[in-house]
Amino acid sequence: LEIDVKRILVLGSGRVGSIIASDLAKSPDFEVAVADASAASLDRARARAELETIEADLTPGKIRELAARRDLVVGALPGSMGFAALSAVVDLGLDVVDISFMPENPLDLDARARETGACALVDFGVAPGMSNIFVGVAQNLLDRVDSVSIYVGGLPREGVWPYFYKAPFSPSDVIEEYTRPARLVQEGRVVTRPALSEPELLEFPGVGTLEAFNTDGLRTLLDTVKAPNMVEKTLRYPGHAELMRVLGESGFFGTEPLDVGSVAVRPLDLTSRLLFPLWNYAEGEEDFTVMRVTVEGVRESSRVRMEVDLLDRYDPATCTLSMARTTGFPAGAAARLLAGGAFLGPGVHPPETLGRFPETVDRILEELGMRGVLFRRCEAQVP
Amino acid sequence: LEIDVKRILVLGSGRVGSIIASDLAKSPDFEVAVADASAASLDRARARAELETIEADLTPGKIRELAARRDLVVGALPGSMGFAALSAVVDLGLDVVDISFMPENPLDLDARARETGACALVDFGVAPGMSNIFVGVAQNLLDRVDSVSIYVGGLPREGVWPYFYKAPFSPSDVIEEYTRPARLVQEGRVVTRPALSEPELLEFPGVGTLEAFNTDGLRTLLDTVKAPNMVEKTLRYPGHAELMRVLGESGFFGTEPLDVGSVAVRPLDLTSRLLFPLWNYAEGEEDFTVMRVTVEGVRESSRVRMEVDLLDRYDPATCTLSMARTTGFPAGAAARLLAGGAFLGPGVHPPETLGRFPETVDRILEELGMRGVLFRRCEAQVP
DSSP states (O other): OOOOOEEEEEEOOSTTHHHHHHHHHTSTTEEEEEEESOHHHHHHHHTTSOOEEEEOOOOHHHHHHHHTTOSEEEEOOOHHHHHHHHHHHHHTTOEEEEOOOOSSOGGGGHHHHHHHTOEEEESOBBTTBHHHHHHHHHHHHOSEEEEEEEEEEEEESSOOTTTOOOBSSOHHHHHHHHHSOEEEEETTEEEEEOTTOSOEEEEETTTEEEEEEEOSOOTTHHHHOOOSEEEEEEEEOTTHHHHHHHHHHHTTTOOSOEEETTEEEOHHHHHHHHHHHHHBOOTTOOEEEEEEEEEEEEETTEEEEEEEEEEEEOBTTTTBOHHHHHHHHHHHHHHHHHHTOOSSOSEEEOGGGGGGOHHHHHHHHHHHHHTTOOEEEEEEEOO | OOOOOEEEEEEOOSTTHHHHHHHHHTSTTEEEEEEESOHHHHHHHHTTSOOEEEEOOOOHHHHHHHHTTOSEEEEOOOHHHHHHHHHHHHHTTOEEEEOOOOSSOGGGGHHHHHHHTOEEEOSOBBTTBHHHHHHHHHHHHOSEEEEEEEEEEEEESSOOTTTOOOBSSOHHHHHHHHHSOEEEEETTEEEEEOTTOSOEEEEETTTEEEEEEEOSOOTTHHHHOOOSEEEEEEEEOTTHHHHHHHHHHHTTTOOSOEEETTEEEOHHHHHHHHHHHHHBOOTTOOEEEEEEEEEEEEETTEEEEEEEEEEEEOBTTTTBOHHHHHHHHHHHHHHHHHHTOOSSOSEEEOGGGGGGOHHHHHHHHHHHHHTTOOEEEEEEEOO
C-alpha cells in the first residue's frame, strides 16, 4: 500500500514557522523540511518533531532551488522577506500558504499565479487570517454588510513596566505595524490614519482593560469586502501605545541613516537592538491572544450583529506561545487543505475567500479546535 | 585718569556663557574676551555686546595659552569639559568662576589652588549656586540645621507633548542629570538613589503642578553642610520623568558602543542627536525658572523654617532665556566680586561659603535684582 506523501517546505523556523513545521511533520501524510538562516531557530523546530532542517540564506534563488522538489510551500518569513519569497514560489507554480504579513499587497501576484497555476493562500494567520475568514463568512450570510471591526492582540500574561509587551518576532516587525499608515473605511471611502492613532479602552472578559489603536490590518479586506465602515485595531496593555508614539515622534523608528559621531546608523536598527532583549519571550513565559471580530449588516430586512471572540492562552503542556498557536495553526490547516486538493484554483486567495465555502471553514475550525484554539461565535438581532 | 580695567576671559559662548560675557562686557571696568569652538555660538555673544571673540578648540593647553594674559576667567563649558578647564586655570594661579557643573568634585582642586594662589568660585549658577548660598546663609543664622531641601527646574513656558521640556544646553548634559546616581542625606547618612526616582507632585504659584524627582544636585553641600537630612530634586512637567525612566531603562542613554549592523554606536549619541531638535529652544521661545529652597533648624531653642522662592521668566526685552539669566547672572556677580579683590583667599570655594559674608550675599542679590532676578525669602517659626 503506497500513501501519497506530500513534500512540504516551510520557509522560516521562527516562533511561528517552527510550530507550523512541527505540527505538519507529525502527520504521516507529509514529509516536512524547514529552512532558516539560523541554526538556533532550526533547533527550535527539530526539538518539536522529526523533520528535515535546511540552514540556508533564503534568497529568492535559494528558495526556488529548495522549493523545486516540493509539493507545497508554507511561508513564515519576516514581513520584509515575504513578498520576494512568495513571488519565487508562485513563479514555480507551486501551491503556497503565506503568513509573512508582507507590507506589499500579495494580490499583486494574482495574475502571475493564474499564469503559473500556483494556488496561494495568503495572510493566513489569526488576524489577518481567521479574522478575514469570519468577515467572509458574514459577508456570505448577510444581504448587506454595514460595518466590520477587528480588534486583535497578542500579549504577555504578565505586563511588565515599561512596555507591558513582548513579541514572538523581531521588534522591527512589530514597529512596522506602528509606523505603517492605517487604512480604514469610513462612509464608503478608504481613509488613512497614522498608526497608533485613535486609542480607545475596551474590556475583555478574562483579560481586563486593553487599549486599541489603529493599525493597517484590513489589508486584502479593503479590496474584497464592500462595507461602508471597516476598522482594524491592535490591542495592547494601556500605556504601550503612548510610548510607541513617543519613540516614533522622536525619530527612534527612523529608517534613514543618521550621522552619529563618525558613523551613520538607522535609528530603527539601534531601537530594535535595544528592545529585542526587553521584548523577547523568555523560555516558559506565558502569553495570550485576544481577538474580537464584529460584523453588522442586514439579512432578510433584519439588522444583525455577528461577533466572534477568541481568548487563547499559552500551552504549558507543549511550551507553545499562544501567538504561535493562533498564527501557526490556521496556516497549518490551510496547508492541509491545499495538500488535499486545489479546491480554489490558481490565483492568490485571501482568507475571506473561504467565506463562500462553509464546509471548508468548518474543517479549519475543527483543526483549530483539536488544538484547543476555540472561537466563541454569536449572532444577535440589533434594533 | 586711568581705570584699572580687568581682562576677563569667558570660556564657552553657549546660551549661558554668551549672557555672562555680554553682561560683563557692558561694564567699563572689564575688557571681555569669549572663547568657543563654534563661530555661531560666538556670534550669539557678539550680537549682545562689544567684546572680543576667539574661535578655538578649548583644550587645556589652549586654555592655558588664552588665560595667561587675563586677570580672571569664567568657565561656562559643558560639564564634560569643566574639570579639565578649571584645572588648567587653577594651574595658572588665576581667579576663576565656574558653572560647568562638572561630574567631578571641584573641591579636589582646592589644595592645588592654595598652592598656586588661585581663588576659584565653583558651581556658581542658580542651583547649584544661589541655592547653596541660601543654605550657607541659613547655616550661618541657625544654631543647628535639621533639614535642607532644594527643588529647582528650568522649563519652557508651554509644555509640548511628548517631552514637555526644552533645554538651553545639549540633551546629553541633561541626560547626565538623569543617569548620575543621586546622593542625598537621610538621618545623617549619605545614601544613593537612582536618578529620576521618588517622584512627587508639587504646586508652584504662577506655574501649576510640577513633578520633582531625585537628581545629584547637592554636590559640595554633602561636604560642607552637616544636616541630618538633605535632598535635591529637579522639577519638570508631570510625565517627563517617566519617559526618561523608560528611555534609560531601555538602554537609550547607554554610553558603551553597541554593534548595530556593521557599525558600533553609543546609544546616548543617537538619542542626543534625535532629541536635540525636539529640546532646542526656538528663537523667542519663552521659558521660566522655578526654585524653592527650604532649610529647617533651631535658633535660640526655637524651631525655624527658612524658605526662598524664585520664579523667573524669559526676558522678552533682551530675548534672554530665564535659564540663562538665572544661571549666568550669579556667575557674573561672582566675577565682579573676584575682580573687586580676593576677599576669600586662595582655594576652591563653593557658593555656600558666602553664607558667612552677609554683605557679600546682599551685593550678589542686589546685582541679580537689578537684572530682575528676584528671590522671595521668608522665615517662620514652626511648632
